[in-house]
Amino acid sequence: MSLNNSATTPNINAAAQAVANLSGALHGLHTYLGQGAAINAVMGPVLPGEPQSFEGIEQRLGEDVDDLFHKGLGLEQGEVQPAHFPDADRTAEAIQQLRNAVRREVDSALLQRQDDILQTCTQGLTQIRNRVQNILDTGTGEDGGVAGLRTNLEDIAGEMKKYRLTTSSDINHESRLEAEKLFDESLDLLNAKLRAMQEADFRDAELQQKIDDCGSDDDEEATRLNRQASMNDKKRERALKAIVQHFGGDVRSLSGGKPEDIKLVIKESTLTKYGGQNIVPKFLAWIATHSDTYYVIAAYLRRICTDVDHEQQVHWQPPTKADRYARVPQIHRRRYAEQSEKFYRKLQDIIPDDAWSHITAPFHYGVNEQLEAPAVEEGDGPSALFALLSIYRMRGTQYIQSQLEIVLAGAREFCTGRPQNKISKIRDALRECMRVGKPLSWGLTGQPIRRALTARNNAFLIPLMPFDDHKITRQEDCGTDLDRMLTVIEREANKLENDMHLPKSDNAWTASVAVIGKQDLRDGFWQAKSFGKGKGKGGSKGRKGGKGKGSKGGRGKGREIAYRSHCPRCQIQGCIEHCDKADHEICNTHFNEARQKGSITKRNGEVFTPRRPMKRTSLALDSDERSMLSGLTAAFKKHKKDKSTKQSEQEENDEEKAQQAFLGQIMRGVSRS
Numbered sequence: 001m002s003l004n005n006s007a008t009t010p011n012i013n014a015a016a017q018a019v020a021n022l023s024g025a026l027h028g029l030h031t032y033l034g035q036g037a038a039i040n041a042v043m044g045p046v047l048p049g050e051p052q053s054f055e056g057i058e059q060r061l062g063e064d065v066d067d068l069f070h071k072g073l074g075l076e077q078g079e080v081q082p083a084h085f086p087d088a089d090r091t092a093e094a095i096q097q098l099r100n101a102v103r104r105e106v107d108s109a110l111l112q113r114q115d116d117i118l119q120t121c122t123q124g125l126t127q128i129r130n131r132v133q134n135i136l137d138t139g140t141g142e143d144g145g146v147a148g149l150r151t152n153l154e155d156i157a158g159e160m161k162k163y164r165l166t167t168s169s170d171i172n173h174e175s176r177l178e179a180e181k182l183f184d185e186s187l188d189l190l191n192a193k194l195r196a197m198q199e200a201d202f203r204d205a206e207l208q209q210k211i212d213d214c215g216s217d218d219d220e221e222a223t224r225l226n227r228q229a230s231m232n233d234k235k236r237e238r239a240l241k242a243i244v245q246h247f248g249g250d251v252r253s254l255s256g257g258k259p260e261d262i263k264l265v266i267k268e269s270t271l272t273k274y275g276g277q278n279i280v281p282k283f284l285a286w287i288a289t290h291s292d293t294y295y296v297i298a299a300y301l302r303r304i305c306t307d308v309d310h311e312q313q314v315h316w317q318p319p320t321k322a323d324r325y326a327r328v329p330q331i332h333r334r335r336y337a338e339q340s341e342k343f344y345r346k347l348q349d350i351i352p353d354d355a356w357s358h359i360t361a362p363f364h365y366g367v368n369e370q371l372e373a374p375a376v377e378e379g380d381g382p383s384a385l386f387a388l389l390s391i392y393r394m395r396g397t398q399y400i401q402s403q404l405e406i407v408l409a410g411a412r413e414f415c416t417g418r419p420q421n422k423i424s425k426i427r428d429a430l431r432e433c434m435r436v437g438k439p440l441s442w443g444l445t446g447q448p449i450r451r452a453l454t455a456r457n458n459a460f461l462i463p464l465m466p467f468d469d470h471k472i473t474r475q476e477d478c479g480t481d482l483d484r485m486l487t488v489i490e491r492e493a494n495k496l497e498n499d500m501h502l503p504k505s506d507n508a509w510t511a512s513v514a515v516i517g518k519q520d521l522r523d524g525f526w527q528a529k530s531f532g533k534g535k536g537k538g539g540s541k542g543r544k545g546g547k548g549k550g551s552k553g554g555r556g557k558g559r560e561i562a563y564r565s566h567c568p569r570c571q572i573q574g575c576i577e578h579c580d581k582a583d584h585e586i587c588n589t590h591f592n593e594a595r596q597k598g599s600i601t602k603r604n605g606e607v608f609t610p611r612r613p614m615k616r617t618s619l620a621l622d623s624d625e626r627s628m629l630s631g632l633t634a635a636f637k638k639h640k641k642d643k644s645t646k647q648s649e650q651e652e653n654d655e656e657k658a659q660q661a662f663l664g665q666i667m668r669g670v671s672r673s
Contacts, residue, residue: 026132033129179307179316186299187329189246193239194296194332200236204229240295247291247298268352271392280305280389294343296335300382301343304389310435313367313399315389321380343381351388358391365390400438401603403429407440407482411448417506419453419493423486430486434479442469442478446485453489457513459499463492573603 207229214222264286266279284305291298300318307316319327321340328336348356362375373390376383393399406429413422433440450467453460467485472478502508570577570587577587586594586608594600599609 026135030129030132033125033132176307176309179303183299183303183307186246186302190243190296190299191329191331193243194335196239197236198331200232200239203232204236207232240292243295244292247295247302248288264346264350266351266355266388268355271355271388283385294339296332297339297343297382300336301385304382304386310432311367313393314365314371315386315393317386318382320383321377322374337379340381341379344379344384345381347381347384347388355388355392359384359387363387363391365393400433400436403432404438404440407433407445410445411452414449414452414489415456416510418497418504418509420490420497420504421506423490427483427486430479430482434483439477440479440482442472442475442481446472446478446482449482449489450485457496459496460489460492463488571602571604571608572600 207225211222211225211229214225264283271279284302287294287298287301294301303316304318305315308314319325319336321337325333325336325340351359360376360378362373364370364372373387376387407426410422410426413426430440446467447469450460450464454464464485467481467488469475472481474481496502496513497504497509500512502512568579568584569575570579570590571585572587572590575587575590577589579585579587584591585602586600590600591610594608595610599607601607
């Protein structure tokens with residue numbers, strides 16, 4: 001099959017999507033039909049009026065059930081004591097026995113009915129599953145049916161994959177192509193509207209010349225020319241308005257606030273701690289609201305922020321003043337220079353002096369600072385923005401670690417507030433980790449998030465069942481599964497919000513939905529806000545003023561758990577546990593590991609060495625030494641047991657002999673007397 005680079009690329013993408021949809025749907029259906037979730041979905045919830053036990057039937061009958069039991073005993077209506085029962089206790093006992101007999105029969109019948117329904121449902125689903133398997137394996141019809149179509153589409157997908165590998169090996173190719181496409185569209189619109197504005201300027205000059213040449217006695221001609229000049233001005237205004245609306249139409253989607261509320265504030269601490277990419281969303285919203293001032297350079301500024309090579313951590317570099325903006329089209333080069341100068345002064349006013357001194361000096365950038373850039377010339381605003389994002393973009397392991405920590409903290413984020421407000425930040429960090437090839441452990445990311453949400457509300461329990469631990473095949477690289485789970489969480493949270501008629505705010509969720517404490521979700525410990533004093537009983541889980549598990553008057557379990565909430569996080573890579581004390585660096589688990597190994601490496605590369613290494617134990621022995629030690633230990637225990645048995649038998653014999661001797665002495669004394 002031949003592929004045309006320009007004409008068939010959309011068809012190849014459509015074929016790839018068709019392959020993914022078809023193959024995924026068939027295999028997903030086959031897997032789903034073999035699980036318990038399919039049976040639950042088919043059987044559905046129990047009808048409100050359907051009795052499930054004897055109690056349900058009894059509740060339906062109400063007071064009539066006693067009359068039924070009396071009739072079963074042969075009693076007449078209103079007769080309290082039958083002739084064949086000697087007392088009332090016997091009557092009550094007989095009624096209770098009859099109740100128990102009826103209860104057993106009713107419950108057994110209902111259970112048998114449920115088993116029959118379940119068996120029928122299971123058999124039906126098995127037949128459907130076999131049909132799906134048959135379609136996957138052989139297909140139907142002369143041409144192979146669905147299986148044949150699937151094979152053809154998989155062949156197309158294989159060729160498409162080869163095509164994409166030959167066109168680009170960049171992991172961010174699609175996102176960069178999207179940014180380039182948006183830039184080209186914006187540039188085309190900008191050039192067209194500026195050309196219209198330029199024509200309006202030429203036309204305005206011609207009309208002004210004609211008005212000046214018009215005599216004072218020709219009022220009709222002057223009125224006509226003035227009318228044309230007014231229409232020409234409106235044409236210029238419409239062109240400028242179209243440009244402004246093009247760059248300012250997505251203000252709300254970028255910022256989530258009103259245009260007048262958006263202010264551009266850049267702090268040194270923000271740049272140093274979070275990196276330049278932290279200001280990008282706010283900056284895009286700000287430039288959209290100021291597109292009437294920076295309508296020419298807006299497209300260039302947006303591409304600097306969005307066109308990023310995440311593998312090399314390099315932003316798209318704009319035209320520079322050093323080459324006289326040679327890459328800028330001639331039609332708007334003059335306006336580009338004017339607005340660039342104005343934007344440069346704006347950045348100079350809001351960026352701190354220390355950061356500005358780095359921007360206006362030569363700098364290195366890239367993942368390993370392998371690239372070098374000259375100092376930004378005065379008046380080159382877009383290049384100053386490029387320098388800002390390049391210098392303060394967290395590079396290498398530091399940047400990746402910052403994104404990883406956002407994902408690891410996801411479980412704590414979902415413990416309180418509105419889940420939808422947390423998903424965007426976590427998903428961005430997750431996809432950033434996936435772009436740079438950082439594997440994510442399900443036990444540290446997805447599992448705690450699922451536990452936190454199911455603990456808050458049962459509405460998340462069934463939708464998140466496909467993400468049970470045993471159903472995640474790639475436990476150590478779960479980025480795709482975690483991304484899918486975030487989508488499910490967002491959908492179910494919106495559904496729960498609509499069902500409960502909640503406002504879209506954190507306060508509404510906190511007031512109406514269960515909130516769980518900031519806890520270590522892996523071991524289930526709750527963290528108290530203050531120390532609970534133990535009173536020797538009970539076992540609250542560390543709530544404020546709660547009873548601990550210690551001795552009377554002592555500090556109990558509540559103190560131990562509460563203390564951890566004020567302690568730092570363990571500094572070992574990937575660990576989310578807290579240290580036991582404020583001056584500790586690592587948690588107990590990794591401290592014991594360091595004692596066994598002698599040392600352990602922290603996330604910043606430093607080596608932690610415990611003061612008291614663990615003594616050599618059986619854990620530190622090799623296999624031969626361990627087996628020998630186990631044999632000696634077993635032999636020693638057997639010898640000790642045999643010895644204690646012999647000693648006890650010897651002691652019993654000695655005691656029996658002493659008793660017999662004592663009794664003999666007594667008998668001899670009696671016989672003498």
